[in-house]
Amino acid sequence: WHPVVGKLIAKAKVPVVPIYFHGNNGLLFNLLSLIHPTLRTAMLPAELFNKKGHKIKLRIGKPINVNEIPDAGNATKLLNFLRAKTYALGTGLEEERKIFNPRNLFKIKKTPEPIALPIPANLIEQEIETLKENYLIWVEKNYEVYIAPPSLLPNTLKEIGRLREITFREVGEGSNKSSDLDEYDIYYNHLFIWDIDAKAIVGAYRIGKGDEIYYSMGKNGFYTAELFKIKGGFTPVLKKSLELGRSFIRKEYQQKPLPLFLLWKGILKYLIDNPRYQYLIGPVSISNSFSKFSKSLIVDYISKNHFDHEMAQYVKPRKKFKVDFAKIDTELLLTGENSFKVLDNLISEVETRNMKIPVLLRQYISLNAKIICFNIDPKFSDCLDGFLVLDLEKVPQEMLEKLGKNL
Numbered sequence: 001w002h003p004v005v006g007k008l009i010a011k012a013k014v015p016v017v018p019i020y021f022h023g024n025n026g027l028l029f030n031l032l033s034l035i036h037p038t039l040r041t042a043m044l045p046a047e048l049f050n051k052k053g054h055k056i057k058l059r060i061g062k063p064i065n066v067n068e069i070p071d072a073g074n075a076t077k078l079l080n081f082l083r084a085k086t087y088a089l090g091t092g093l094e095e096e097r098k099i100f101n102p103r104n105l106f107k108i109k110k111t112p113e114p115i116a117l118p119i120p121a122n123l124i125e126q127e128i129e130t131l132k133e134n135y136l137i138w139v140e141k142n143y144e145v146y147i148a149p150p151s152l153l154p155n156t157l158k159e160i161g162r163l164r165e166i167t168f169r170e171v172g173e174g175s176n177k178s179s180d181l182d183e184y185d186i187y188y189n190h191l192f193i194w195d196i197d198a199k200a201i202v203g204a205y206r207i208g209k210g211d212e213i214y215y216s217m218g219k220n221g222f223y224t225a226e227l228f229k230i231k232g233g234f235t236p237v238l239k240k241s242l243e244l245g246r247s248f249i250r251k252e253y254q255q256k257p258l259p260l261f262l263l264w265k266g267i268l269k270y271l272i273d274n275p276r277y278q279y280l281i282g283p284v285s286i287s288n289s290f291s292k293f294s295k296s297l298i299v300d301y302i303s304k305n306h307f308d309h310e311m312a313q314y315v316k317p318r319k320k321f322k323v324d325f326a327k328i329d330t331e332l333l334l335t336g337e338n339s340f341k342v343l344d345n346l347i348s349e350v351e352t353r354n355m356k357i358p359v360l361l362r363q364y365i366s367l368n369a370k371i372i373c374f375n376i377d378p379k380f381s382d383c384l385d386g387f388l389v390l391d392l393e394k395v396p397q398e399m400l401e402k403l404g405k406n407l
Contacts, residue, residue: 001083006075009082015063016082020089022057026050059089061349070335081332088328091293092352115166116178119159121199127155128194137269138262142197145266147207149189157185160192160204167248172289173383180246184208184223188243191266193259202259203249207270210241210277227283227318227375228387234314237279237389242270244282247360260359261403268403271392278392280369283377283385284361294347295384296323297330298357299374301343302386308370311389317375321384340365361386368394 009016029047032039064085071077131148138145150157161181168174175182185206192204213221219230219238223245230238244267253259271277286295300323334342344357369390377385 001079003075003079006079006082009066010072010075010078013066015065017063018061018082018086018089020059020061020086022059022090022093023051057093059092059352061085061089070332077332080329084329084332087326088293088333088346088350091291091326091328092350110176112169112174112176113178116158116162118162119155123155124159124201125199127153138265140262141258142195143202143258143262144194144196145191145262145269146194147189147191147266147270150186153190156192156201157181157190159201160190161185163201163250164204164246164248167250168380170251172287173285173381175380182223184245187213187221188223188245191263191270193262193266195253201250202253203247203263205247205263205267206245207267208243208245209274210243210279210281211239213243214239224282224387227377227385228373229316229318231314231316234311237281237311240277241279241281242267242274242277244280260363264363265403268400272404280388280390280392282388283375284358284364284371284388285377285380286358286361286384286386287355288382288384289353290347290355290384291351292324293326293328294350294355295321296325297334297343297347298361299323299384300325300330301334301339302365302371305339306365306370308372308389311370312372315373315387317373319376319378321374321376364388364390366396367399368396 025047029040029043032043064082066072066078069078069081128144128146131146131152135146135148135152136144137147153160158179158181161179164180165174165177168180174180188206188208190204190206193202194200195202208222210222214235219225219235222230222238222243224230224243247263249259249263267280286298290298299321333346344362348354348356367390369388371386372389373387375385375387377383
């Protein structure tokens with residue numbers, strides 16, 4: 001990282017390809033470094049040659065055009081940017097470079113249970129036939145959208161729980177149980193899409209009526225209260241909220257835009273029929289498959305751009321997430337007019353599996369939703385949850401018109 005290199009790059013104006021070599025120096029090297037820098041230098045040849053027979057991982061980033069670098073005319077700033085880009089590539093390998101932690105010896109890692117057997121389609125179809133008169137809210141193409149109480153869905157709900165677990169495991173989440181059902185499913189309503197042609201459930205949400213939950217069970221009746229400590233000052237919001245959660249669209253349908261659109265259309269129809277609700281609340285998940293660096297980027301960005309500090313004073317995490325940028329200057333990497341797009345692109349470059357910001361989080365932000373707290377959920381594969389609040393009075397009008405068309 002010599003300044004002369006920065007001057008050469010700035011003058012040549014050619015693309016730069018960042019390459020990160022993954023590895024650590026040995027314990028003896030680090031100990032001698034603490035004693036005297038000369039001893040560290042003397043150990044360099046030994047560190048080089050003791051790698052024989054070892055696998056060295058490297059990551060090659062996308063070419064960077066000099067005109068994409070902020071203050072590219074300044075050799076020092078140019079090098080700082082390239083250094084940040086290069087070391088960011090290494091954060092995607094963080095799981096493999098974590099130093100041994102004795103506390104992990106006492107952690108019992110859950111072995112995932114085998115996924116439950118599917119419920120026969122004819123049983124679900126018979127159940128759905130009984131819902132058509134009172135609980136069918138929308139039909140489009142080969143899809144039917146329903147919202148119904150759990151008492152009418154004994155078989156359908158079992159299949160929803162099974163499909164939830166499959167879908168969540170695919171992205172590094174899930175309960176590790178054979179089916180993802182819990183005590184909240186017993187008294188929350190369920191919004192789901194039925195594919196008439198395939199005779200299959202496409203996706204679902206569960207919906208809790210805030211006022212009814214609060215008056216019958218108090219604030220601890222909300223699933224969100226299991227993840228976050230909620231103070232009394234938040235009660236007025238709880239009473240005027242629908243709590244959403246456990247949303248999924250099964251893998252076979254995730255590349256189709258219509259299913260997610262229909263879930264949102266179903267929620268809007270529910271709100272039209274229940275106008276006393278002003279807010280949508282609930283956890284939005286960020287998979288533990290993301291590196292700590294990427295999760296830190298998302299949390300930091302949202303805290304600066306999409307955070308409601310007034311509501312946040314009433315909510316605290318049960319297991320706090322600590323932002324850690326691994327000494328990388330992220331301010332250099334997140335410049336530009338559309339910083340959300342820059343963030344999304346950076347995460348896709350950093351992650352080894354080309355992951356991007358979760359679709360639901362992106363959708364909520366486009367609706368002007370706010371996050372008021374972050375928490376780690378140990379019961380759900382240590383995924384990171386953001387406490388989301390969407391004030392329906394602040395949803396863009398054009399989106400309401402699009403979702404509400406023909407309702």
